[in-house]
Amino acid sequence: MEDMYRMDKAMNAQQDTKISARNVNVYYGDKHAIKDVSVEIADKTVTAFIGPSGCGKSTFLRCINRMNDTIDIARVTGNILIDGEDITDPRVDPVQLRAKVGMVFQKPNPFPKSIYDNVAYGPKIHGLARNKSDLDEIVERALRRGAIWDEVKDRLLEPGTGLSGGQQQRLCIARAVATEPEVLLMDEPCSALDPIATAQVEELIDELRQSYSVVIVTHSMQQAARVSQKTAFFHLGNMVEYGVTDKIFTNPEDPRTESYISGRIG
Amino acid sequence: MSLTLPLLVIIVLSIIGSYLARRRALSVSGGDIRHLASLPKQHGLNAILSTAVPAMLAIIVWLFAARIMEYRGAAPIWVPLGIMALALLGLVLSVMKVSNTFRARTASETWIKGLLIGASTIAIMTTVGIVFSMLFESINFFRQYSWTSFFFSTDWSPNFRGNSDLGILPLLWGTLYISFIALAFAVPTGLFAAIYLSEYATPRIRSIAKPAIEILAGIPTIVYGLFALVTVGPFLRDYFAQPLGFGDSASSVMTAGLVMGIMLIPFVSSLSDDIINAVPQSMRDGSLGLGATKSETIRQVVVPAALPGIVGAILLAASRAIGETMIVVLGAGAAARISLNPFEAMTTVTVKIVSQLTGDTDFASPETLVAFALGLTLFVITLALNVLALYIVRRYREQYE
Ligand SMILES: Nc1ncnc2c1ncn2[C@@H]1O[C@H](COP(=O)(O)OP(=O)(O)OP(=O)(O)O)[C@@H](O)[C@H]1O
Numbered sequence: 001m002e003d004m005y006r007m008d009k010a011m012n013a014q015q016d017t018k019i020s021a022r023n024v025n026v027y028y029g030d031k032h033a034i035k036d037v038s039v040e041i042a043d044k045t046v047t048a049f050i051g052p053s054g055c056g057k058s059t060f061l062r063c064i065n066r067m068n069d070t071i072d073i074a075r076v077t078g079n080i081l082i083d084g085e086d087i088t089d090p091r092v093d094p095v096q097l098r099a100k101v102g103m104v105f106q107k108p109n110p111f112p113k114s115i116y117d118n119v120a121y122g123p124k125i126h127g128l129a130r131n132k133s134d135l136d137e138i139v140e141r142a143l144r145r146g147a148i149w150d151e152v153k154d155r156l157l158e159p160g161t162g163l164s165g166g167q168q169q170r171l172c173i174a175r176a177v178a179t180e181p182e183v184l185l186m187d188e189p190c191s192a193l194d195p196i197a198t199a200q201v202e203e204l205i206d207e208l209r210q211s212y213s214v215v216i217v218t219h220s221m222q223q224a225a226r227v228s229q230k231t232a233f234f235h236l237g238n239m240v241e242y243g244v245t246d247k248i249f250t251n252p253e254d255p256r257t258e259s260y261i262s263g264r265i266g
Numbered sequence: 267m268s269l270t271l272p273l274l275v276i277i278v279l280s281i282i283g284s285y286l287a288r289r290r291a292l293s294v295s296g297g298d299i300r301h302l303a304s305l306p307k308q309h310g311l312n313a314i315l316s317t318a319v320p321a322m323l324a325i326i327v328w329l330f331a332a333r334i335m336e337y338r339g340a341a342p343i344w345v346p347l348g349i350m351a352l353a354l355l356g357l358v359l360s361v362m363k364v365s366n367t368f369r370a371r372t373a374s375e376t377w378i379k380g381l382l383i384g385a386s387t388i389a390i391m392t393t394v395g396i397v398f399s400m401l402f403e404s405i406n407f408f409r410q411y412s413w414t415s416f417f418f419s420t421d422w423s424p425n426f427r428g429n430s431d432l433g434i435l436p437l438l439w440g441t442l443y444i445s446f447i448a449l450a451f452a453v454p455t456g457l458f459a460a461i462y463l464s465e466y467a468t469p470r471i472r473s474i475a476k477p478a479i480e481i482l483a484g485i486p487t488i489v490y491g492l493f494a495l496v497t498v499g500p501f502l503r504d505y506f507a508q509p510l511g512f513g514d515s516a517s518s519v520m521t522a523g524l525v526m527g528i529m530l531i532p533f534v535s536s537l538s539d540d541i542i543n544a545v546p547q548s549m550r551d552g553s554l555g556l557g558a559t560k561s562e563t564i565r566q567v568v569v570p571a572a573l574p575g576i577v578g579a580i581l582l583a584a585s586r587a588i589g590e591t592m593i594v595v596l597g598a599g600a601a602a603r604i605s606l607n608p609f610e611a612m613t614t615v616t617v618k619i620v621s622q623l624t625g626d627t628d629f630a631s632p633e634t635l636v637a638f639a640l641g642l643t644l645f646v647i648t649l650a651l652n653v654l655a656l657y658i659v660r661r662y663r664e665q666y667e
């Protein structure tokens with residue numbers, strides 16, 4: 001029953017497009033890292049990017065919040081629309097864009113600040129809290145959603161860099177959700193996590209889907225199958241196949257997808 | 267007999283020992299060096315070290331012993347003979363020890379470790395030696411001059427016929443005042459320059475600007491002093507001090523402080539630049555990815571992460587400022603004075619150390635011995651500064667690593 005309801009909701013939600021990428025190409029100097037990728041990412045859905053290492057998943061993800069701007073040699077062409085607005089337009093302020101499109105990086109990167117300040121960083125910058133107790137509340141809620149509250153509630157003032165790798169990653173997830181983004185980009189968020197924390201993060205992703213659009217890069221097919229409704233398969237800079245997750249995993253159209261998910265390439 | 271001959275003999279014996287040990291190693295192994303516990307070259311190294319190190323040590327011991335016993339002239343004949351015998355003994359023993367099972371590598375590593383410990387001991391002993399020499403002379407000084415007037419008198423007027431006032435306070439005041447102005451000028455400028463270079467400048471600008479700033483570090487301080495004397499001093503006097511009614515002295519705390527600040531800029535900026543560059547890019551990405559602007563990222567993430575190193579750089583600059591002499595002599599003059607007016611001539615501890623020790627002096631009067639007390643005070647201050655720096659950096663590390 002519950003499942004039926006969820007499926008239903010997911011199907012309904014898929015009707016409106018949140019992110020629409022058209023003919024996106026990325027070059028690092030002479031290297032052509034993303035080749036003419038077009039994709040429509042729906043609101044209130046989890047979209048998974050899968051593919052062998054070095055195929056450009058992170059690169060494409062970084063286009064969506066214009067993080068590639070920070071790399072001198074990176075050049076992006078094509079258009080990406082979020083809610084119909086072209087974010088590749090030079091007039092769009094990447095700073096405002098990134099407040100709306102949060103990101104969790106492949107490697108945990110907590111700031112050299114206390115756990116509390118790590119999470120409070122975004123809300124403070126964007127003025128989301130009116131006073132201290134407001135901020136306390138935001139921090140606690142974010143840490144709970146990051147599935148790390150119980151572990152750190154007694155040591156909020158200790159440095160975030162003193163946590164274990166998996167705890168750091170969950171702290172970074174909490175930090176990203178604290179700013180209440182509309183889109184959350186997650187680059188292999190679970191690669192440093194144990195199965196319990198992974199399950200908690202997956203639960204969080206499922207919960208976030210109610211209100212946001214989530215894009216997740218993962219090397220785990222099981223994870224992609226568990227959390228996502230749509231899956232895109234990348235190979236050597238091309239987006240080879242994009243569709244409903246169940247279909248990609250049970251009945252892929254492209255032979256490259258087929259051999260990747262059955263473990264023959266990658 | 268001089269010690270040149272034993273030195274030559276030691277070198278020759280080491281070379282012979284190395285050759286013999288290697289040959290013997292090859293022959294005991296029966297041509298297959300895999301039978302050896304250590305390679306032939308390690309046996310050779312062990313022979314060199316066993317021949318040279320004890321003999322060299324003996325030479326050093328003799329030099330010290332001769333000095334302490336106030337022995338003058340050439341060493342008696344048994345000294346060089348004994349040293350050469352020691353070298354020969356080392357050679358024979360090490361060559362005899364060569365066998366399939368002898369671990370020459372461990373043995374030579376023990377020798378090398380000994381040498382390294384020796385080197386660090388020399389470094390530490392030199393510091394201790396400096397402190398003691400200052401300490402003895404300072405004690406002499408305090409026998410002749412009361413320490414309360416030295417530390418608490420606000421008068422500095424040495425008088426070589428005796429009856430001087432030797433209060434350190436005016437000198438300390440000048441030192442701290444000038445250093446403060448220098449740092450107040452150099453730290454923000456240097457730090458901002460470093461931030462520009464590492465965060466904003468394009469690689470092309472960086473490749474031009476960084477060396478240009480570092481050229482400042484290569485200028486001898488006497489040249490800065492001349493600059494202070496002929497340019498900055500008169501300029502400050504004509505455009506600031508006189509119109510504003512602060513007096514008409516070209517030598518002033520401000521002149522010396524500003525020029526010293528210029529000298530310190532490359533220090534602060536190039537050290538800070540290296541430290542800021544060492545902050546991982548992923549931290550900047552994390553901040554930018556949350557929608558922080560570039561300046562928010564620098565202020566709230568990059569600089570705090572680099573702070574321990576930056577504090578270290580600042581304190582290093584402070585030590586240089588406190589120890590600087592030439593710029594002060596030419597820029598601030600030699601008048602000991604306590605005043606708040608930055609356009610008045612003042613002077614520092616180091617300048618007075620020099621002036622008390624130049625000219626006709628005998629090293630027994632309080633007027634000359636005071637130099638050592640001044641030096642010791644300066645040493646204690648810089649030491650305290652360094653300890654403080656270590657403490658700050660360590661506390662910061664504990665908090666954030
Ligand atoms: N900063 C960069 N400079 C130059 N080339 C880069 C840069 N970042 C990525 N690349 C190149 O672009 C290609 C795609 O890299 P990307 O990081 O997007 O791969 P990925 O699919 O995320 O791989 P992984 O699964 O290992 O994280 C790779 O060939 C990589 O070498």
Ligand SMILES: [Mg+2]
Nearest residue numbers: 057058106187
């Ligand atoms: Mg990646």
